Amino acid sequence: MIAPLPTAPANIPLPARLPIAARLPLLGLYPAEYRAAHGEEIAAVFAEAVQDLAGRAALREWAALAAHALRLRTRLSSSDSIGRIAAGAAPLILAGGAGMSMASLLIELFLRNPFGSENSGHPASRALVVAQSDGWGHPAIQALVVAQTCSWILALLCACLGRWAPVRILVVLGILGRIGPALAFIPHRWLADVLPYMLLMPFGIVPCALLLIAPPDAVDLSLRGRRETVLAALTLMSGAAILWPHVSGYVLQRRLFLHWGGTPDLVWLRFMSFDTTSLLMAIAAWPAAVMSTALLHHLGAQRPDRLRAAGIAVAVLPWAAMLPPPYYFLLAPAVPEIDSRDLVRNASVVLALLATATLLAALRRTLRRARPTDPPGLA
Amino acid sequence: MADRHLQEPTRLVLTALADAPRHGYAIIQEVLTISGGRTKLLTGTLYTALDRLLQQELIRVDHEEVVAGKLRRYFALTDQGRDVLTAETQRLRTGVAEAERRLALGRLQPNRGTA
Numbered sequence A: 001m002i003a004p005l006p007t008a009p010a011n012i013p014l015p016a017r018l019p020i021a022a023r024l025p026l027l028g029l030y031p032a033e034y035r036a037a038h039g040e041e042i043a044a045v046f047a048e049a050v051q052d053l054a055g056r057a058a059l060r061e062w063a064a065l066a067a068h069a070l071r072l073r074t075r076l077s078s079s080d081s082i083g084r085i086a087a088g089a090a091p092l093i094l095a096g097g098a099g100m101s102m103a104s105l106l107i108e109l110f111l112r113n114p115f116g117s118e119n120s121g122h123p124a125s126r127a128l129v130v131a132q133s134d135g136w137g138h139p140a141i142q143a144l145v146v147a148q149t150c151s152w153i154l155a156l157l158c159a160c161l162g163r164w165a166p167v168r169i170l171v172v173l174g175i176l177g178r179i180g181p182a183l184a185f186i187p188h189r190w191l192a193d194v195l196p197y198m199l200l201m202p203f204g205i206v207p208c209a210l211l212l213i214a215p216p217d218a219v220d221l222s223l224r225g226r227r228e229t230v231l232a233a234l235t236l237m238s239g240a241a242i243l244w245p246h247v248s249g250y251v252l253q254r255r256l257f258l259h260w261g262g263t264p265d266l267v268w269l270r271f272m273s274f275d276t277t278s279l280l281m282a283i284a285a286w287p288a289a290v291m292s293t294a295l296l297h298h299l300g301a302q303r304p305d306r307l308r309a310a311g312i313a314v315a316v317l318p319w320a321a322m323l324p325p326p327y328y329f330l331l332a333p334a335v336p337e338i339d340s341r342d343l344v345r346n347a348s349v350v351l352a353l354l355a356t357a358t359l360l361a362a363l364r365r366t367l368r369r370a371r372p373t374d375p376p377g378l379a
Numbered sequence B: 001m002a003d004r005h006l007q008e009p010t011r012l013v014l015t016a017l018a019d020a021p022r023h024g025y026a027i028i029q030e031v032l033t034i035s036g037g038r039t040k041l042l043t044g045t046l047y048t049a050l051d052r053l054l055q056q057e058l059i060r061v062d063h064e065e066v067v068a069g070k071l072r073r074y075f076a077l078t079d080q081g082r083d084v085l086t087a088e089t090q091r092l093r094t095g096v097a098e099a100e101r102r103l104a105l106g107r108l109q110p111n112r113g114t115a
Helices: A032-050 A055-074 A081-109 A123-133 A139-160 A164-184 A189-200 A205-213 A223-259 A264-271 A276-299 A306-321 A325-331 A341-370 B008-016 B024-034 B043-055 B079-108
Strands: B059-067 B070-077
Touching: A032 A055, A032 B024, A032 B043, A032 B070, A055 B043, A081 A139, A081 A164, A081 A205, A081 A223, A081 A276, A081 A306, A139 A164, A139 A223, A164 A205, A205 A306, A223 A276, A276 A306, A276 A341, A306 A341, B008 B024, B008 B043, B008 B079, B024 B043, B024 B070, B043 B059, B070 B079
Parallel strands: none
Antiparallel strands: B059 B070
């Protein structure tokens, strides 16, 4: 498709031969005000930049400028509040997805039966046998878990190296890895019911979209920022890996006795010494607690970036929609008693954690301001 | 700003403007030279950085001129931008000095860690 150059103002002499990328629409993508102020200048620089480039390199130049234009048009650049909030949220969304993925991988491959061998006599071990007969533990399922989790873990590694572009590609693969199997299971009614949660969950579509739209130049990839991201992921993983197998054991146990027509809660209480509801709440609240601590840490700094802090808070919010993953098995048609109170409870816990972190940070700043400064020479 | 170190494209743009005001394409060329040919700023990356630096008042528009029918807008460091680049340079210098010191120590103890 050969067309006159729609992107360049008429008074700019352009080289006789330009790559096809220079003929793609560009200036029209910019907001009118910005185009009026900078369009002519950008068109001139772009024309000079691509005049000696081959097709692919020129296309890359065009794509970078088109992304710049679209960010300005959608107010998602690093100069805009929304862009900076998204950039503040992105590392913790990554930490959340990677942390839960590492926990999932660890549990699926190494901690699948926390109650000992099949012959250990523990009721939950027998429950695992039933679960495995349903398809759990099948190599194909394990391969799927590895495929779903590895992209998130690799994304965290790329962030460690300060490479944000591959992070975004890997996160897209991670989302596809979750949605694909979920769509494949849609005929099963119970999974169709929980599909919205899978999309909204901390490493579902909505939070990941926030990560993807974050302006890369505003994401904190400093050594300190990268350390904080990795630390959040590892902390989150540790807690989930400790709590999750117990919850899984409970769920499996419950399934086993439903299978037998028993009363699961009574049997559960017989061999577990702590309250299951508290355990389920703990595993749901743990990631939000870790991230609220990150918020407290940031807000408590000498000069906190309020937009980044807002981003961290936004990254915590999806955990309100988080049911502990094994909880989904309780949503099977045989167990219809789960209702929206669980979500309200989760949301309350998450909001309470955020409010506590904000209040503590405000208190810390107030105390710091109130503390008298030592006169020089006393130190 | 001072407690966050600069991302590489930002630092390179500020460095390119440290000695004289430059226009967009000249900044791209200068960054290529400064980085020894390793960093070729894309036009989109450049203008993303310029927008942010203008907003943070680390650079300013120095003047405009039309050369061979092309609009050239020249950017220059502000005093604040100069301070930020100075602080960043000092930070990098400290890191380099420490790396050199440790390398020198390592050379003095060639068999360390191999026993």
